[in-house]
Amino acid sequence: MKVVQVLPALELGGVERGTLEVARGLVAAGHESIVVSAGGRLVEQLEREGSRHVQWELGKKSLLTLLQVAGLRRWLAEEKPDIVHVRSRMPAWVVWLAWRKMNPETRPRFITTLHGMHSVNRYSAIMGKGERVIAVSETAKRYLLDNYPEVDPAKVTVIHRGIDPEEFPRGYQPTEEWKARLFDDCPQARNKHLICFPGRITRWKGHLDLVKVVSELSQQRQDFHVLIIGSDPKNKFIHEVKAAISTAGLDEYFSFLGTRSDMKELYAISDVMLSLTSTTAEAFGRTVVECLSIGTPVVGYAHGAVAETLGAIYSEGKVPTGQYSLAAQKVNFCLDSKGCGDMLEGPYTLDKMIQKTLSLYEKI
Known part of the structure:
Protein backbone atom coordinates (compact mmCIF):
# COMPACT_ATOMS: atom_id res chain seq x y z
CA MET A 1 0.00 0.00 0.00
CA LYS A 2 1.31 3.45 -0.93
CA VAL A 3 0.06 6.38 1.15
CA VAL A 4 0.62 10.09 0.53
CA GLN A 5 0.03 12.48 3.43
CA VAL A 6 -0.26 16.19 2.61
CA LEU A 7 0.14 19.14 4.99
CA PRO A 8 1.46 22.72 4.80
CA ALA A 9 4.88 22.19 6.38
CA LEU A 10 6.85 19.95 8.70
CA GLU A 11 7.56 22.31 11.56
CA LEU A 12 6.62 21.62 15.18
CA GLY A 13 2.96 21.05 16.05
CA GLY A 14 0.31 18.45 16.69
CA VAL A 15 -0.61 17.94 13.02
CA GLU A 16 3.04 17.50 12.13
CA ARG A 17 3.64 15.03 14.97
CA GLY A 18 0.61 13.00 13.94
CA THR A 19 1.84 12.91 10.35
CA LEU A 20 5.26 11.59 11.39
CA GLU A 21 3.71 9.02 13.73
CA VAL A 22 1.45 7.61 11.01
CA ALA A 23 4.35 7.67 8.51
CA ARG A 24 6.49 5.71 10.97
CA GLY A 25 3.65 3.21 11.47
CA LEU A 26 3.25 2.75 7.73
CA VAL A 27 6.95 2.02 7.26
CA ALA A 28 7.00 -0.38 10.20
CA ALA A 29 4.09 -2.29 8.65
CA GLY A 30 5.90 -2.59 5.31
CA HIS A 31 3.97 0.07 3.39
CA GLU A 32 5.32 2.95 1.29
CA SER A 33 5.01 6.34 2.95
CA ILE A 34 5.27 9.71 1.18
CA VAL A 35 4.73 13.12 2.77
CA VAL A 36 4.14 16.27 0.71
CA SER A 37 4.87 19.59 2.42
CA ALA A 38 6.80 22.84 2.06
CA GLY A 39 9.53 21.36 4.24
CA GLY A 40 10.71 22.20 7.73
CA ARG A 41 12.75 21.00 10.66
CA LEU A 42 11.05 17.58 10.85
CA VAL A 43 11.94 16.51 7.30
CA GLU A 44 15.24 14.99 8.41
CA GLN A 45 13.50 12.84 11.04
CA LEU A 46 10.80 11.81 8.58
CA GLU A 47 13.34 10.60 6.02
CA ARG A 48 15.51 8.97 8.67
CA GLU A 49 12.48 6.92 9.71
CA GLY A 50 11.97 5.58 6.19
CA SER A 51 9.47 7.89 4.48
CA ARG A 52 10.00 9.93 1.33
CA HIS A 53 9.48 13.69 1.43
CA VAL A 54 8.30 15.68 -1.59
CA GLN A 55 8.75 19.42 -1.18
CA TRP A 56 5.70 21.23 -2.48
CA GLU A 57 4.14 24.35 -0.99
CA LEU A 58 0.40 23.77 -1.03
CA GLY A 59 -0.50 25.49 2.23
CA LYS A 60 -0.21 29.17 1.35
CA LYS A 61 -3.64 30.82 1.57
CA SER A 62 -3.65 32.40 -1.86
CA LEU A 63 -5.56 31.88 -5.09
CA LEU A 64 -2.15 31.43 -6.72
CA THR A 65 -1.79 28.17 -4.82
CA LEU A 66 -4.69 26.80 -6.85
CA LEU A 67 -2.57 27.13 -9.99
CA GLN A 68 -0.79 23.98 -8.79
CA VAL A 69 -3.90 21.80 -9.16
CA ALA A 70 -3.03 20.52 -12.65
CA GLY A 71 0.56 19.74 -11.71
CA LEU A 72 -0.53 17.87 -8.61
CA ARG A 73 -3.04 15.87 -10.65
CA ARG A 74 -0.25 14.80 -13.02
CA TRP A 75 1.99 13.87 -10.10
CA LEU A 76 -0.72 11.74 -8.47
CA ALA A 77 -1.32 9.98 -11.79
CA GLU A 78 2.39 9.18 -12.05
CA GLU A 79 2.85 8.09 -8.41
CA LYS A 80 -0.35 6.01 -8.33
CA PRO A 81 -0.79 6.07 -4.54
CA ASP A 82 -3.54 3.99 -2.97
CA ILE A 83 -4.42 6.71 -0.44
CA VAL A 84 -4.02 10.48 -0.36
CA HIS A 85 -4.60 11.83 3.13
CA VAL A 86 -4.89 15.58 3.80
CA ARG A 87 -4.79 17.27 7.19
CA SER A 88 -5.17 21.00 6.52
CA ARG A 89 -7.62 23.18 4.64
CA MET A 90 -5.60 24.82 1.85
CA PRO A 91 -3.76 21.64 0.86
CA ALA A 92 -7.11 19.84 1.05
CA TRP A 93 -8.61 22.22 -1.51
CA VAL A 94 -5.69 21.74 -3.91
CA VAL A 95 -5.74 17.95 -3.54
CA TRP A 96 -9.54 17.71 -3.84
CA LEU A 97 -9.66 19.88 -6.97
CA ALA A 98 -6.94 17.72 -8.52
CA TRP A 99 -8.45 14.43 -7.34
CA ARG A 100 -12.07 14.98 -8.41
CA LYS A 101 -11.09 15.26 -12.12
CA MET A 102 -9.13 11.99 -12.06
CA ASN A 103 -10.58 8.69 -13.25
CA PRO A 104 -12.76 7.37 -10.38
CA GLU A 105 -11.70 3.83 -11.26
CA THR A 106 -7.99 4.45 -10.83
CA ARG A 107 -7.58 7.53 -8.63
CA PRO A 108 -6.42 7.15 -4.99
CA ARG A 109 -8.84 7.05 -2.11
CA PHE A 110 -9.26 10.53 -0.59
CA ILE A 111 -9.17 10.89 3.22
CA THR A 112 -9.30 14.05 5.33
CA THR A 113 -8.53 14.50 9.03
CA LEU A 114 -10.24 17.22 11.05
CA HIS A 115 -7.62 18.35 13.58
CA GLY A 116 -9.33 21.51 14.81
CA MET A 117 -12.60 23.36 15.17
CA HIS A 118 -12.15 25.92 12.41
CA SER A 119 -14.38 28.90 11.76
CA VAL A 120 -17.53 27.67 10.05
CA ASN A 121 -17.51 28.68 6.37
CA ARG A 122 -17.15 27.29 2.84
CA TYR A 123 -13.36 27.32 3.12
CA SER A 124 -13.44 25.02 6.17
CA ALA A 125 -16.10 22.78 4.63
CA ILE A 126 -13.40 21.04 2.56
CA MET A 127 -12.42 18.98 5.60
CA GLY A 128 -15.73 17.13 5.32
CA LYS A 129 -15.30 16.21 1.64
CA GLY A 130 -13.11 13.16 2.12
CA GLU A 131 -14.43 9.77 1.05
CA ARG A 132 -13.64 9.00 4.67
CA VAL A 133 -13.20 11.68 7.33
CA ILE A 134 -11.16 11.13 10.48
CA ALA A 135 -12.16 13.24 13.49
CA VAL A 136 -9.53 13.40 16.24
CA SER A 137 -12.15 13.28 19.00
CA GLU A 138 -15.89 12.88 19.56
CA THR A 139 -15.88 16.65 20.12
CA ALA A 140 -14.43 17.24 16.64
CA LYS A 141 -16.97 14.85 15.12
CA ARG A 142 -19.89 16.68 16.76
CA TYR A 143 -18.51 20.02 15.52
CA LEU A 144 -18.31 18.69 11.96
CA LEU A 145 -21.78 17.13 11.85
CA ASP A 146 -23.47 20.02 13.67
CA ASN A 147 -22.04 22.66 11.35
CA TYR A 148 -21.92 20.80 8.04
CA PRO A 149 -25.18 18.82 7.75
CA GLU A 150 -24.26 17.76 4.21
CA VAL A 151 -21.56 15.48 5.62
CA ASP A 152 -22.68 11.84 5.82
CA PRO A 153 -22.17 10.66 9.43
CA ALA A 154 -21.46 7.14 8.16
CA LYS A 155 -18.18 8.24 6.59
CA VAL A 156 -16.84 9.93 9.75
CA THR A 157 -14.56 7.85 11.99
CA VAL A 158 -13.25 9.00 15.36
CA ILE A 159 -9.58 8.13 15.82
CA HIS A 160 -8.28 9.85 18.94
CA ARG A 161 -4.79 11.27 18.80
CA GLY A 162 -2.44 9.15 20.87
CA ILE A 163 0.69 9.46 22.93
CA ASP A 164 3.41 6.91 23.59
CA PRO A 165 3.19 5.88 27.28
CA GLU A 166 6.87 4.96 27.13
CA GLU A 167 7.68 8.55 26.15
CA PHE A 168 5.71 9.81 29.16
CA PRO A 169 6.14 6.97 31.69
CA ARG A 170 4.16 6.87 34.90
CA GLY A 171 6.21 8.10 37.85
CA TYR A 172 9.07 9.52 35.75
CA GLN A 173 11.47 11.87 37.54
CA PRO A 174 14.06 14.13 35.89
CA THR A 175 17.72 14.08 36.90
CA ASP A 336 -1.04 18.76 48.76
CA SER A 337 -1.69 15.36 47.16
CA LYS A 338 0.76 13.06 45.45
CA GLY A 339 -0.10 12.24 41.85
CA CYS A 340 -3.50 11.73 40.32
CA GLY A 341 -4.47 8.52 42.03
CA ASP A 342 -6.35 5.91 40.06
CA MET A 343 -6.31 7.19 36.50
CA LEU A 344 -8.44 5.22 34.10
CA GLU A 345 -6.82 3.91 30.91
CA GLY A 346 -8.22 5.84 27.99
CA PRO A 347 -8.18 5.34 24.23
CA TYR A 348 -5.32 7.78 23.80
CA THR A 349 -2.28 5.64 23.04
CA LEU A 350 -0.11 5.98 19.96
CA ASP A 351 -0.37 2.28 19.13
CA LYS A 352 -4.17 2.48 19.04
CA MET A 353 -4.09 5.59 16.85
CA ILE A 354 -1.74 4.02 14.29
CA GLN A 355 -3.56 0.68 14.30
CA LYS A 356 -6.95 2.33 13.68
CA THR A 357 -5.55 4.66 10.98
CA LEU A 358 -3.88 1.83 9.04
CA SER A 359 -7.01 -0.27 9.44
CA LEU A 360 -9.07 2.54 7.87
CA TYR A 361 -6.57 2.84 5.01
CA GLU A 362 -6.79 -0.88 4.30
CA LYS A 363 -10.59 -0.93 4.58
CA ILE A 364 -11.14 1.90 2.11
Whole structure:
Protein backbone atom coordinates (compact mmCIF):
# COMPACT_ATOMS: atom_id res chain seq x y z
CA MET A 1 0.00 0.00 0.00
CA LYS A 2 1.31 3.45 -0.93
CA VAL A 3 0.06 6.38 1.15
CA VAL A 4 0.62 10.09 0.53
CA GLN A 5 0.03 12.48 3.43
CA VAL A 6 -0.26 16.19 2.61
CA LEU A 7 0.14 19.14 4.99
CA PRO A 8 1.46 22.72 4.80
CA ALA A 9 4.88 22.19 6.38
CA LEU A 10 6.85 19.95 8.70
CA GLU A 11 7.56 22.31 11.56
CA LEU A 12 6.62 21.62 15.18
CA GLY A 13 2.96 21.05 16.05
CA GLY A 14 0.31 18.45 16.69
CA VAL A 15 -0.61 17.94 13.02
CA GLU A 16 3.04 17.50 12.13
CA ARG A 17 3.64 15.03 14.97
CA GLY A 18 0.61 13.00 13.94
CA THR A 19 1.84 12.91 10.35
CA LEU A 20 5.26 11.59 11.39
CA GLU A 21 3.71 9.02 13.73
CA VAL A 22 1.45 7.61 11.01
CA ALA A 23 4.35 7.67 8.51
CA ARG A 24 6.49 5.71 10.97
CA GLY A 25 3.65 3.21 11.47
CA LEU A 26 3.25 2.75 7.73
CA VAL A 27 6.95 2.02 7.26
CA ALA A 28 7.00 -0.38 10.20
CA ALA A 29 4.09 -2.29 8.65
CA GLY A 30 5.90 -2.59 5.31
CA HIS A 31 3.97 0.07 3.39
CA GLU A 32 5.32 2.95 1.29
CA SER A 33 5.01 6.34 2.95
CA ILE A 34 5.27 9.71 1.18
CA VAL A 35 4.73 13.12 2.77
CA VAL A 36 4.14 16.27 0.71
CA SER A 37 4.87 19.59 2.42
CA ALA A 38 6.80 22.84 2.06
CA GLY A 39 9.53 21.36 4.24
CA GLY A 40 10.71 22.20 7.73
CA ARG A 41 12.75 21.00 10.66
CA LEU A 42 11.05 17.58 10.85
CA VAL A 43 11.94 16.51 7.30
CA GLU A 44 15.24 14.99 8.41
CA GLN A 45 13.50 12.84 11.04
CA LEU A 46 10.80 11.81 8.58
CA GLU A 47 13.34 10.60 6.02
CA ARG A 48 15.51 8.97 8.67
CA GLU A 49 12.48 6.92 9.71
CA GLY A 50 11.97 5.58 6.19
CA SER A 51 9.47 7.89 4.48
CA ARG A 52 10.00 9.93 1.33
CA HIS A 53 9.48 13.69 1.43
CA VAL A 54 8.30 15.68 -1.59
CA GLN A 55 8.75 19.42 -1.18
CA TRP A 56 5.70 21.23 -2.48
CA GLU A 57 4.14 24.35 -0.99
CA LEU A 58 0.40 23.77 -1.03
CA GLY A 59 -0.50 25.49 2.23
CA LYS A 60 -0.21 29.17 1.35
CA LYS A 61 -3.64 30.82 1.57
CA SER A 62 -3.65 32.40 -1.86
CA LEU A 63 -5.56 31.88 -5.09
CA LEU A 64 -2.15 31.43 -6.72
CA THR A 65 -1.79 28.17 -4.82
CA LEU A 66 -4.69 26.80 -6.85
CA LEU A 67 -2.57 27.13 -9.99
CA GLN A 68 -0.79 23.98 -8.79
CA VAL A 69 -3.90 21.80 -9.16
CA ALA A 70 -3.03 20.52 -12.65
CA GLY A 71 0.56 19.74 -11.71
CA LEU A 72 -0.53 17.87 -8.61
CA ARG A 73 -3.04 15.87 -10.65
CA ARG A 74 -0.25 14.80 -13.02
CA TRP A 75 1.99 13.87 -10.10
CA LEU A 76 -0.72 11.74 -8.47
CA ALA A 77 -1.32 9.98 -11.79
CA GLU A 78 2.39 9.18 -12.05
CA GLU A 79 2.85 8.09 -8.41
CA LYS A 80 -0.35 6.01 -8.33
CA PRO A 81 -0.79 6.07 -4.54
CA ASP A 82 -3.54 3.99 -2.97
CA ILE A 83 -4.42 6.71 -0.44
CA VAL A 84 -4.02 10.48 -0.36
CA HIS A 85 -4.60 11.83 3.13
CA VAL A 86 -4.89 15.58 3.80
CA ARG A 87 -4.79 17.27 7.19
CA SER A 88 -5.17 21.00 6.52
CA ARG A 89 -7.62 23.18 4.64
CA MET A 90 -5.60 24.82 1.85
CA PRO A 91 -3.76 21.64 0.86
CA ALA A 92 -7.11 19.84 1.05
CA TRP A 93 -8.61 22.22 -1.51
CA VAL A 94 -5.69 21.74 -3.91
CA VAL A 95 -5.74 17.95 -3.54
CA TRP A 96 -9.54 17.71 -3.84
CA LEU A 97 -9.66 19.88 -6.97
CA ALA A 98 -6.94 17.72 -8.52
CA TRP A 99 -8.45 14.43 -7.34
CA ARG A 100 -12.07 14.98 -8.41
CA LYS A 101 -11.09 15.26 -12.12
CA MET A 102 -9.13 11.99 -12.06
CA ASN A 103 -10.58 8.69 -13.25
CA PRO A 104 -12.76 7.37 -10.38
CA GLU A 105 -11.70 3.83 -11.26
CA THR A 106 -7.99 4.45 -10.83
CA ARG A 107 -7.58 7.53 -8.63
CA PRO A 108 -6.42 7.15 -4.99
CA ARG A 109 -8.84 7.05 -2.11
CA PHE A 110 -9.26 10.53 -0.59
CA ILE A 111 -9.17 10.89 3.22
CA THR A 112 -9.30 14.05 5.33
CA THR A 113 -8.53 14.50 9.03
CA LEU A 114 -10.24 17.22 11.05
CA HIS A 115 -7.62 18.35 13.58
CA GLY A 116 -9.33 21.51 14.81
CA MET A 117 -12.60 23.36 15.17
CA HIS A 118 -12.15 25.92 12.41
CA SER A 119 -14.38 28.90 11.76
CA VAL A 120 -17.53 27.67 10.05
CA ASN A 121 -17.51 28.68 6.37
CA ARG A 122 -17.15 27.29 2.84
CA TYR A 123 -13.36 27.32 3.12
CA SER A 124 -13.44 25.02 6.17
CA ALA A 125 -16.10 22.78 4.63
CA ILE A 126 -13.40 21.04 2.56
CA MET A 127 -12.42 18.98 5.60
CA GLY A 128 -15.73 17.13 5.32
CA LYS A 129 -15.30 16.21 1.64
CA GLY A 130 -13.11 13.16 2.12
CA GLU A 131 -14.43 9.77 1.05
CA ARG A 132 -13.64 9.00 4.67
CA VAL A 133 -13.20 11.68 7.33
CA ILE A 134 -11.16 11.13 10.48
CA ALA A 135 -12.16 13.24 13.49
CA VAL A 136 -9.53 13.40 16.24
CA SER A 137 -12.15 13.28 19.00
CA GLU A 138 -15.89 12.88 19.56
CA THR A 139 -15.88 16.65 20.12
CA ALA A 140 -14.43 17.24 16.64
CA LYS A 141 -16.97 14.85 15.12
CA ARG A 142 -19.89 16.68 16.76
CA TYR A 143 -18.51 20.02 15.52
CA LEU A 144 -18.31 18.69 11.96
CA LEU A 145 -21.78 17.13 11.85
CA ASP A 146 -23.47 20.02 13.67
CA ASN A 147 -22.04 22.66 11.35
CA TYR A 148 -21.92 20.80 8.04
CA PRO A 149 -25.18 18.82 7.75
CA GLU A 150 -24.26 17.76 4.21
CA VAL A 151 -21.56 15.48 5.62
CA ASP A 152 -22.68 11.84 5.82
CA PRO A 153 -22.17 10.66 9.43
CA ALA A 154 -21.46 7.14 8.16
CA LYS A 155 -18.18 8.24 6.59
CA VAL A 156 -16.84 9.93 9.75
CA THR A 157 -14.56 7.85 11.99
CA VAL A 158 -13.25 9.00 15.36
CA ILE A 159 -9.58 8.13 15.82
CA HIS A 160 -8.28 9.85 18.94
CA ARG A 161 -4.79 11.27 18.80
CA GLY A 162 -2.44 9.15 20.87
CA ILE A 163 0.69 9.46 22.93
CA ASP A 164 3.41 6.91 23.59
CA PRO A 165 3.19 5.88 27.28
CA GLU A 166 6.87 4.96 27.13
CA GLU A 167 7.68 8.55 26.15
CA PHE A 168 5.71 9.81 29.16
CA PRO A 169 6.14 6.97 31.69
CA ARG A 170 4.16 6.87 34.90
CA GLY A 171 6.21 8.10 37.85
CA TYR A 172 9.07 9.52 35.75
CA GLN A 173 11.47 11.87 37.54
CA PRO A 174 14.06 14.13 35.89
CA THR A 175 17.72 14.08 36.90
CA GLU A 176 19.09 16.29 39.65
CA GLU A 177 21.23 18.03 37.02
CA TRP A 178 18.13 18.97 35.03
CA LYS A 179 16.40 20.25 38.17
CA ALA A 180 19.45 22.30 39.09
CA ARG A 181 19.50 23.95 35.66
CA LEU A 182 15.79 24.77 35.82
CA PHE A 183 15.99 26.32 39.28
CA ASP A 184 19.14 28.24 38.37
CA ASP A 185 17.19 29.77 35.49
CA CYS A 186 14.03 30.13 37.58
CA PRO A 187 15.13 30.63 41.22
CA GLN A 188 11.74 31.94 42.32
CA ALA A 189 10.29 28.46 41.70
CA ARG A 190 12.75 26.72 44.02
CA ASN A 191 11.17 24.92 47.00
CA LYS A 192 7.66 25.78 45.79
CA HIS A 193 4.70 23.68 44.74
CA LEU A 194 4.63 23.96 40.94
CA ILE A 195 1.72 24.55 38.58
CA CYS A 196 2.33 23.83 34.89
CA PHE A 197 0.46 25.85 32.23
CA PRO A 198 1.51 24.73 28.71
CA GLY A 199 0.32 26.14 25.39
CA ARG A 200 0.89 28.94 22.94
CA ILE A 201 0.27 32.33 24.48
CA THR A 202 -2.89 33.23 22.60
CA ARG A 203 -6.15 34.69 23.84
CA TRP A 204 -8.11 31.45 23.52
CA LYS A 205 -5.75 29.32 25.63
CA GLY A 206 -7.01 30.95 28.83
CA HIS A 207 -4.01 32.87 30.17
CA LEU A 208 -6.21 35.67 31.52
CA ASP A 209 -8.37 33.09 33.28
CA LEU A 210 -5.16 31.67 34.72
CA VAL A 211 -4.45 35.03 36.38
CA LYS A 212 -7.88 34.92 38.02
CA VAL A 213 -7.38 31.36 39.27
CA VAL A 214 -3.98 32.27 40.72
CA SER A 215 -5.49 35.35 42.37
CA GLU A 216 -8.04 33.11 44.11
CA LEU A 217 -5.38 30.55 45.06
CA SER A 218 -3.01 33.17 46.47
CA GLN A 219 -5.64 34.06 49.05
CA GLN A 220 -5.46 30.48 50.38
CA ARG A 221 -1.68 29.89 50.20
CA GLN A 222 1.53 31.44 48.91
CA ASP A 223 3.86 28.42 48.62
CA PHE A 224 3.37 27.83 44.87
CA HIS A 225 4.71 29.01 41.54
CA VAL A 226 3.30 28.88 37.99
CA LEU A 227 5.44 27.84 35.02
CA ILE A 228 3.96 29.27 31.82
CA ILE A 229 5.35 27.17 28.96
CA GLY A 230 4.91 28.38 25.39
CA SER A 231 5.49 31.43 23.25
CA ASP A 232 3.40 34.17 21.71
CA PRO A 233 3.49 33.66 17.91
CA LYS A 234 2.75 37.33 17.24
CA ASN A 235 4.46 38.78 20.34
CA LYS A 236 1.33 40.79 21.18
CA PHE A 237 -0.86 38.98 23.68
CA ILE A 238 1.99 38.21 26.08
CA HIS A 239 2.17 41.90 26.99
CA GLU A 240 -1.52 41.87 27.93
CA VAL A 241 -1.01 38.77 30.07
CA LYS A 242 1.98 40.25 31.89
CA ALA A 243 0.07 43.50 32.46
CA ALA A 244 -2.85 41.57 33.98
CA ILE A 245 -0.43 39.72 36.28
CA SER A 246 1.20 42.96 37.42
CA THR A 247 -2.12 44.74 37.90
CA ALA A 248 -3.24 41.90 40.17
CA GLY A 249 0.04 42.09 42.12
CA LEU A 250 0.95 38.50 41.27
CA ASP A 251 4.34 38.84 39.54
CA GLU A 252 6.12 36.72 42.14
CA TYR A 253 3.94 33.71 41.27
CA PHE A 254 4.77 33.49 37.55
CA SER A 255 7.69 32.50 35.33
CA PHE A 256 7.57 32.51 31.53
CA LEU A 257 9.72 29.68 30.16
CA GLY A 258 9.02 30.07 26.44
CA THR A 259 8.84 27.09 24.06
CA ARG A 260 10.48 24.00 25.56
CA SER A 261 11.50 20.56 24.35
CA ASP A 262 11.63 19.05 27.86
CA MET A 263 7.90 18.75 28.54
CA LYS A 264 8.27 15.31 30.12
CA GLU A 265 10.50 16.77 32.82
CA LEU A 266 8.27 19.80 33.35
CA TYR A 267 5.17 17.63 33.74
CA ALA A 268 7.04 15.40 36.17
CA ILE A 269 8.20 18.13 38.56
CA SER A 270 4.80 19.85 38.56
CA ASP A 271 2.22 19.12 41.23
CA VAL A 272 -0.65 19.95 38.88
CA MET A 273 -1.30 21.15 35.33
CA LEU A 274 -4.00 23.65 34.39
CA SER A 275 -5.94 23.73 31.10
CA LEU A 276 -8.28 26.72 30.81
CA THR A 277 -9.35 26.97 27.16
CA SER A 278 -12.81 28.52 27.19
CA THR A 279 -13.54 30.02 23.75
CA THR A 280 -12.25 28.10 20.73
CA ALA A 281 -12.50 24.48 21.83
CA GLU A 282 -9.54 22.12 21.75
CA ALA A 283 -10.06 19.32 19.22
CA PHE A 284 -7.80 17.06 21.26
CA GLY A 285 -6.06 17.76 24.58
CA ARG A 286 -2.63 16.26 23.89
CA THR A 287 -0.90 18.01 26.80
CA VAL A 288 -3.63 16.74 29.14
CA VAL A 289 -2.99 13.14 28.10
CA GLU A 290 0.79 13.51 28.26
CA CYS A 291 0.68 14.99 31.75
CA LEU A 292 -1.75 12.38 33.09
CA SER A 293 0.40 9.63 31.60
CA ILE A 294 3.29 10.83 33.79
CA GLY A 295 0.94 10.75 36.80
CA THR A 296 0.56 14.50 37.39
CA PRO A 297 -3.08 15.58 37.90
CA VAL A 298 -4.77 18.02 35.53
CA VAL A 299 -7.43 20.56 36.42
CA GLY A 300 -9.21 21.85 33.34
CA TYR A 301 -12.33 23.54 32.06
CA ALA A 302 -14.92 21.03 30.89
CA HIS A 303 -14.88 22.51 27.39
CA GLY A 304 -14.27 20.85 24.05
CA ALA A 305 -12.10 17.77 23.89
CA VAL A 306 -10.50 18.55 27.27
CA ALA A 307 -13.84 17.69 28.86
CA GLU A 308 -13.93 14.50 26.79
CA THR A 309 -10.37 13.54 27.75
CA LEU A 310 -10.72 14.28 31.45
CA GLY A 311 -14.08 12.53 31.52
CA ALA A 312 -12.46 9.40 30.12
CA ILE A 313 -9.40 9.19 32.33
CA TYR A 314 -9.47 11.72 35.20
CA SER A 315 -12.95 13.09 35.84
CA GLU A 316 -11.92 14.66 39.16
CA GLY A 317 -10.06 17.32 37.18
CA LYS A 318 -13.11 18.75 35.39
CA VAL A 319 -14.29 22.26 36.28
CA PRO A 320 -17.21 24.16 34.72
CA THR A 321 -15.89 26.85 32.40
CA GLY A 322 -15.25 30.15 34.17
CA GLN A 323 -15.45 28.73 37.70
CA TYR A 324 -12.24 30.31 38.97
CA SER A 325 -12.89 29.62 42.65
CA LEU A 326 -13.63 25.95 42.07
CA ALA A 327 -10.55 25.62 39.86
CA ALA A 328 -8.45 27.20 42.61
CA GLN A 329 -9.93 24.79 45.18
CA LYS A 330 -9.09 21.77 43.04
CA VAL A 331 -5.56 23.06 42.41
CA ASN A 332 -5.15 23.67 46.14
CA PHE A 333 -6.08 20.05 46.83
CA CYS A 334 -3.69 18.76 44.14
CA LEU A 335 -0.78 20.75 45.55
CA ASP A 336 -1.04 18.76 48.76
CA SER A 337 -1.69 15.36 47.16
CA LYS A 338 0.76 13.06 45.45
CA GLY A 339 -0.10 12.24 41.85
CA CYS A 340 -3.50 11.73 40.32
CA GLY A 341 -4.47 8.52 42.03
CA ASP A 342 -6.35 5.91 40.06
CA MET A 343 -6.31 7.19 36.50
CA LEU A 344 -8.44 5.22 34.10
CA GLU A 345 -6.82 3.91 30.91
CA GLY A 346 -8.22 5.84 27.99
CA PRO A 347 -8.18 5.34 24.23
CA TYR A 348 -5.32 7.78 23.80
CA THR A 349 -2.28 5.64 23.04
CA LEU A 350 -0.11 5.98 19.96
CA ASP A 351 -0.37 2.28 19.13
CA LYS A 352 -4.17 2.48 19.04
CA MET A 353 -4.09 5.59 16.85
CA ILE A 354 -1.74 4.02 14.29
CA GLN A 355 -3.56 0.68 14.30
CA LYS A 356 -6.95 2.33 13.68
CA THR A 357 -5.55 4.66 10.98
CA LEU A 358 -3.88 1.83 9.04
CA SER A 359 -7.01 -0.27 9.44
CA LEU A 360 -9.07 2.54 7.87
CA TYR A 361 -6.57 2.84 5.01
CA GLU A 362 -6.79 -0.88 4.30
CA LYS A 363 -10.59 -0.93 4.58
CA ILE A 364 -11.14 1.90 2.11
